[in-house]
Amino acid sequence: MTSLKGKVAIITGASSGIGEAAAKRFAAAGARLVLAARRPAELERVANDLGGDIAILPGDVRDEAYAEALVALAIERFGGLDIAFNNAGSVGTAAPLTDLSAEDWSATLTTNLTAAFFGAKHQATAMVARGGGSILFSSSFVGAANGIPGMGAYAAAKSGLLGLVRTLAVELGPQGVRANALVIGGTDTPASAARQPDADPGVQAWMEQLHALKRIAEPDEIAEMALFLASDAASFVTGAAIAVDGGASITKM
Ligand code: NAP
Numbered sequence: 001m002t003s004l005k006g007k008v009a010i011i012t013g014a015s016s017g018i019g020e021a022a023a024k025r026f027a028a029a030g031a032r033l034v035l036a037a038r039r040p041a042e043l044e045r046v047a048n049d050l051g052g053d054i055a056i057l058p059g060d061v062r063d064e065a066y067a068e069a070l071v072a073l074a075i076e077r078f079g080g081l082d083i084a085f086n087n088a089g090s091v092g093t094a095a096p097l098t099d100l101s102a103e104d105w106s107a108t109l110t111t112n113l114t115a116a117f118f119g120a121k122h123q124a125t126a127m128v129a130r131g132g133g134s135i136l137f138s139s140s141f142v143g144a145a146n147g148i149p150g151m152g153a154y155a156a157a158k159s160g161l162l163g164l165v166r167t168l169a170v171e172l173g174p175q176g177v178r179a180n181a182l183v184i185g186g187t188d189t190p191a192s193a194a195r196q197p198d199a200d201p202g203v204q205a206w207m208e209q210l211h212a213l214k215r216i217a218e219p220d221e222i223a224e225m226a227l228f229l230a231s232d233a234a235s236f237v238t239g240a241a242i243a244v245d246g247g248a249s250i251t252k253m
Helices: 017-028 040-050 064-078 102-130 152-175 203-209 219-230
Strands: 008-012 032-037 054-058 083-086 133-140 177-184 241-244
Touching (some): 008 017, 008 064, 008 102, 017 032, 017 083, 017 219, 032 040, 032 064, 040 054, 064 102, 083 219, 102 152, 133 152, 133 219, 152 177, 177 219, 219 241
Parallel strands (some): 008 032, 008 083, 032 054, 133 177, 177 241
16 A cells, blocks of 8 residues: 655645545555645534644645645644645636636636646755655646636636646756646546536536546545655655546547
8 A cells, every 4th residue: 555654745635525534545555644725614524524733724725835834734743745646626617718808817727737837836945855765646637638618717727727737847857846737637636617506417427428437526536646745655756747537538430
């Protein structure tokens, strides 16, 4: 089994979905965790489910001071930082680009891309001081591999993460810090299209047929790849965009 014994990890978006699944996997692998998201009650629920020595800090990833505070908490509580899974994100306003306001464009970019930069900036400094580390991001098949009408800002943000990891990889590689993106396919979480209150009844089947496996993922299937990339088992993997997308990115004939 992949081990994170002795490692300290920050997971953002840990109150739900993929981040919650990653918290369970990382804890089971022996990591000490700092969990991040806005909703305190949900973070407490996840921490209570896990048991053990889990730190939680509610806040908003759009705020650079929050990124700094999460790293400070990891150092104060557990002595340093080895792993960060910058996973928090949301689709934002869905609209054709010709109808999208500047405010909605900026909001989606801030949540899904600028927040990742804030995280990496502060996490990297702590990891360099520690002698190495692993930084991960939740990118998406939307944008990184596929175009879906109405999701232009989200697509731009999620494909922007791929440029971010390549740059982080070359800037931080000499100091032993790796940076990678998970290019995630449709996953059954509260964010998935079919779970929205106004969802079209056909959206689940439409999502499923986009994937070669003709289904969407369980959050745990994404968390398993995050665990691998976070761990020393992936010691020669950096600057990569790893598809965990059930074949959604394959051009189908
Ligand atoms: P989810 O269940 O809705 O989880 C999103 C998480 O992000 C929640 O914990 C949420 O917590 C947190 N979050 C959102 N905005 C935040 C903010 N401003 N500050 C702090 N935390 C914030 O969705 P998910 O599917 O697990 O999504 C996780 C990541 O995977 C996202 O980046 C998403 O874009 C990506 N992804 C998802 C899919 C999919 O099909 N589900 C596909 C590709 C990529 P709070 O609400 O408590 O703040």
